[in-house]
Amino acid sequence: MIYLQYILLAIAAVGAVLWLFRKSFFPKKYDSGNCGDGDCGCH
Amino acid sequence: MEKTIAHLKRGEIAIIKSFSETDVPLKLLEMGCLPGNLVTMMQSAPFQDPIYLNINGTHLAIRRETARKINVDPYV
Amino acid sequence: MSRSINVALIGNPNTGKTSLFNRLTGLNQKVGNYPGITVEKKEGLCKLDRGLKAHILDLPGTYSLNTSSLDESVVVETLLNKNSKDFPDVAVVISDIENLKRNLLLFTQIKDLEIPAILVINMADRMQRKAITLDIELMEKELNTRVVLVSARKNQGINALKEAISQYKTLKTEPCVNSSVIDPEYFSRLSKVYPNQQLYKLWLVITQDVNFGKVDRGRDYEKLKSSNFSVKSEEDLKKLQHKETVVRYQFINGLLKKVLHVDTVHAKDLRSKLDRILLHKVWGYLIFFFVLLLIFQAIYDWSEYPMDWIDQAFASLSQITAESLPDGPFTSLIAEGIIPGLGGIVIFIPQIAFLFLFIALLEESGYMSRVVFLMDHIMKKFGLSGKSVVPLISGTACAIPAVMATRNIEDWKERLITILVVPFTTCSARLPVYLIIIALVIPDQDIWWFFDLKALTLMLLYLLGFAAAIVSAWVLNKILPIKRKSFFVMEMPAYKLPMFKNVLITVIEKTKSFVLGAGKIIMAISIVLWILASYGVGDKFNNAESIVKEQYAGQDVEDKIIEQKIASHKLEHSFIGYIGKAIEPAVRPLGYDWKIGIAIVSSFAAREVFVGTLATIYSVENIKDEDKMNETIKNRMRAEVNPILGGPLFTFASGISLILFYAFAMQCMSTLAIVKRETNSWKWPAIQFTAMTIIAYFAALGAFQILK
Numbered sequence: 085m086i087y088l089q090y091i092l093l094a095i096a097a098v099g100a101v102l103w104l105f106r107k108s109f110f111p112k113k114y115d116s117g118n119c120g121d122g123d124c125g126c127h
Numbered sequence: 128m129e130k131t132i133a134h135l136k137r138g139e140i141a142i143i144k145s146f147s148e149t150d151v152p153l154k155l156l157e158m159g160c161l162p163g164n165l166v167t168m169m170q171s172a173p174f175q176d177p178i179y180l181n182i183n184g185t186h187l188a189i190r191r192e193t194a195r196k197i198n199v200d201p202y203v
Numbered sequence: 204m205s206r207s208i209n210v211a212l213i214g215n216p217n218t219g220k221t222s223l224f225n226r227l228t229g230l231n232q233k234v235g236n237y238p239g240i241t242v243e244k245k246e247g248l249c250k251l252d253r254g255l256k257a258h259i260l261d262l263p264g265t266y267s268l269n270t271s272s273l274d275e276s277v278v279v280e281t282l283l284n285k286n287s288k289d290f291p292d293v294a295v296v297i298s299d300i301e302n303l304k305r306n307l308l309l310f311t312q313i314k315d316l317e318i319p320a321i322l323v324i325n326m327a328d329r330m331q332r333k334a335i336t337l338d339i340e341l342m343e344k345e346l347n348t349r350v351v352l353v354s355a356r357k358n359q360g361i362n363a364l365k366e367a368i369s370q371y372k373t374l375k376t377e378p379c380v381n382s383s384v385i386d387p388e389y390f391s392r393l394s395k396v397y398p399n400q401q402l403y404k405l406w407l408v409i410t411q412d413v414n415f416g417k418v419d420r421g422r423d424y425e426k427l428k429s430s431n432f433s434v435k436s437e438e439d440l441k442k443l444q445h446k447e448t449v450v451r452y453q454f455i456n457g458l459l460k461k462v463l464h465v466d467t468v469h470a471k472d473l474r475s476k477l478d479r480i481l482l483h484k485v486w487g488y489l490i491f492f493f494v495l496l497l498i499f500q501a502i503y504d505w506s507e508y509p510m511d512w513i514d515q516a517f518a519s520l521s522q523i524t525a526e527s528l529p530d531g532p533f534t535s536l537i538a539e540g541i542i543p544g545l546g547g548i549v550i551f552i553p554q555i556a557f558l559f560l561f562i563a564l565l566e567e568s569g570y571m572s573r574v575v576f577l578m579d580h581i582m583k584k585f586g587l588s589g590k591s592v593v594p595l596i597s598g599t600a601c602a603i604p605a606v607m608a609t610r611n612i613e614d615w616k617e618r619l620i621t622i623l624v625v626p627f628t629t630c631s632a633r634l635p636v637y638l639i640i641i642a643l644v645i646p647d648q649d650i651w652w653f654f655d656l657k658a659l660t661l662m663l664l665y666l667l668g669f670a671a672a673i674v675s676a677w678v679l680n681k682i683l684p685i686k687r688k689s690f691f692v693m694e695m696p697a698y699k700l701p702m703f704k705n706v707l708i709t710v711i712e713k714t715k716s717f718v719l720g721a722g723k724i725i726m727a728i729s730i731v732l733w734i735l736a737s738y739g740v741g742d743k744f745n746n747a748e749s750i751v752k753e754q755y756a757g758q759d760v761e762d763k764i765i766e767q768k769i770a771s772h773k774l775e776h777s778f779i780g781y782i783g784k785a786i787e788p789a790v791r792p793l794g795y796d797w798k799i800g801i802a803i804v805s806s807f808a809a810r811e812v813f814v815g816t817l818a819t820i821y822s823v824e825n826i827k828d829e830d831k832m833n834e835t836i837k838n839r840m841r842a843e844v845n846p847i848l849g850g851p852l853f854t855f856a857s858g859i860s861l862i863l864f865y866a867f868a869m870q871c872m873s874t875l876a877i878v879k880r881e882t883n884s885w886k887w888p889a890i891q892f893t894a895m896t897i898i899a900y901f902a903a904l905g906a907f908q909i910l911k
Contacts, residue, residue, distance in 0.1 A: 089531030093734070096536060100730040107724065149442070152613070154692050156448045157267045159305050169475070173484035174580040177589065179695060185305050186474075186695040188576050190583075193690060 586680025
């Protein structure tokens with residue numbers, strides 16, 4: 085059970101880092117056609 | 128000196144005659160600011176600039192320096 | 204069986220286009236962007252008769268097809284590119300009864316493109332009050348199309364419009380104005396070179412580049428451009444465009460003389476009465492000031508209650524999660540990392556919604572244009588335009604839409620300066636930081652009748668943001684070597700009672716995208732931070748327990764306190780502790796400790812991460828303390844101790860210093876990206892980032908050193 089928790093933790097960590105990396109270095113957000121007018125990739 | 132929109136007093140009506148520069152933006156014409164149309168001076172902003180006009184039923188605001196380039200004839 | 208047709212909704216600004224769009228599609232709409240550019244693209248579905256579905260595209264408002272901005276060029280692009288999937292089967296051109304003459308200009312242009320076009324005359328419910336009569340039958344005959352009277356506001360005529368749309372195949376496509384009369388010789392040459400092309404289309408393509416840069420209009424037109432059919436100088440083309448506009452108005456005047464009758468007895472209407480007061484040299488500014496004050500009062504005072512509930516809810520959610528899920532590192536991550544981090548953003552929903560609500564109300568009512576009018580002269584002195592007021596006010600929500608809202612500023616220098624200074628305005632991402640620090644360091648006190656000192660401080664901060672923007676605009680105006688043309692045209696729309704449905708849709712849409720956008724990044728950052736704060740290497744981290752116990756050996760200390768000390772010791776020697784200590788020398792002169800240093804660094808991704816970061820760090824520290832699990836972030840901050848001076852860490856001096864840092868620093872990657880896009884170079888965002896961060900550091904340094 086505790087191993088499962090560690091695995092989930094690792095997945096979350098890797099996912100978060102990759103996502104942040106992509107977000108800050110490849111901001112494709114503006115072309116993706118799914119951001120509202122108020123706040124295009126504001127955060 | 129030619130009378131221009133900038134000379135109009137509050138509530139005064141005149142007929143647009145011509146532009147003293149060719150450089151008048153197209154947008155102004157599209158909003159109805161064309162020779163032959165009536166222009167009414169609605170009011171100036173505080174500090175006299177910009178000015179608030181009614182041209183042919185369209186209400187618009189332009190700066191005084193643009194208004195100086197638009198010559199008018201008196202409306203009788 | 205279900206067939207779908209494309210319907211393009213086109214019209215001048217302020218004709219009620221959005222209201223009509225909302226009526227036709229209801230909530231069945233989505234807002235996106237045109238590929239590659241940041242122009243908003245609104246689409247929706249509308250069911251017609253006999254299984255026919257209309258895919259409705261709400262194009263940006265424009266006065267004509269001779270474009271002068273990016274938004275407007277989207278309209279032309281859509282109408283010219285037959286191969287595009289958005290190319291309309293039928294264009295619905297919306298006009299408003301009181302500005303029919305001007306609205307018809309655009310209609311004749313669209314008609315001349317030989318696209319089936321329906322003319323919708325909106326606000327028909329005002330006809331009687333304004334003593335306007337219209338001969339629809341004659342108008343349909345003269346314009347050779349269907350004319351539909353609607354009132355989007357009162358929901359009248361919508362079914363007739365749907366009916367007209369579904370019969371789009373019966374619409375005639377003959378042009379109503381022969382534009383070639385402006386230069387018959389030129390146009391006949393044009394038609395010889397391109398026998399298969401429609402003349403007005405060719406004319407539009409040729410003249411587009413005069414007003415605006417290059418736009419992609421499909422292959423046919425690229426060919427035309429490369430074929431060197433440029434026998435006319437730019438100036439001649441401009442003259443021809445003027446001539447074309449005159450020809451169109453001649454046609455329209457002739458038409459309206461026949462069909463439109465206005466009884467002009469009622470001279471004094473609501474507009475002039477309201478304008479007299481709202482544009483008054485004293486009352487006008489005073490009213491504007493009170494409107495602003497009201498907005499800030501709402502943001503601070505009225506949203507306090509829902510915010511307290513949300514704060515409590517997240518604290519207990521954290522506790523419940525920790526108790527009900529099996530013990531382990533992943534459970535801790537959720538309970539101590541993700542939930543407090545997300546709570547840090549959800550709590551600002553009430554305030555952000557209030558802000559968007561007021562902005563939507565100001566826009567919808569027509570008051571925003573009056574503010575522009577009032578402010579133009581003052582703004583001009585600082586190198587800005589009156590139209591910069593709209594970006595500066597929407598900048599209080601987010602700098603991104605604000606930078607995009609500068610597009611209707613005609614003068615490039617005024618526009619560039621507006622873009623550069625807009626990030627100084629207090630955006631909603633700064634709000635979380637300000638609010639929590641104001642709550643900590645500004646005393647509870649009432650001033651005058653009902654404004655409390657905290658609300659007033661917040662108002663001052665907004666004014667500070669505007670002042671910073673204006674002063675830097677003045678400096679930029681002096682130093683930027685760009686010539687100013689100083690051109691400004693703005694329509695003054697009629698006053699309207701805002702439509703509840705429109706305002707509601709805007710508020711929901713904007714708040715949703717703010718929270719979703721911010722939520723994702725905060726979640727990712729909380730995960731990373733929690734891991735960095737919970738793990739470490741080396742003796743000092745691994746043996747924290749024995750080190751601390753040794754320190755307190757023989758002393759009479761409660762177990763609870765010992766546990767607390769262990770957690771702090773661990774945090775100090777975790778990964779994040781080392782990073783924080785490395786930054787500490789830079790932030791100590793500003794009055795912060797290493798934890799705030801970490802929060803500032805992570806804020807460079809987005810400002811509102813600040814509160815979430817502190818929440819995550821503090822809850823890791825309180826890992827073993829069951830009582831403190833459901834404590835609010837505010838109380839935790841209050842309990843922090845200054846490592847050197849002793850006493851509370853968040854004092855008046857360090858609080859003000861922190862607020863000033865956030866007021867001036869350029870901590871938003873997305874804004875920099877959008878500035879790059881809008882100015883088309885890395886130069887401007889780079890200058891913006893460097894200058895703002897330097898100003899922030901020294902302002903904070905000065906404040907702390909003087910106040911401490």
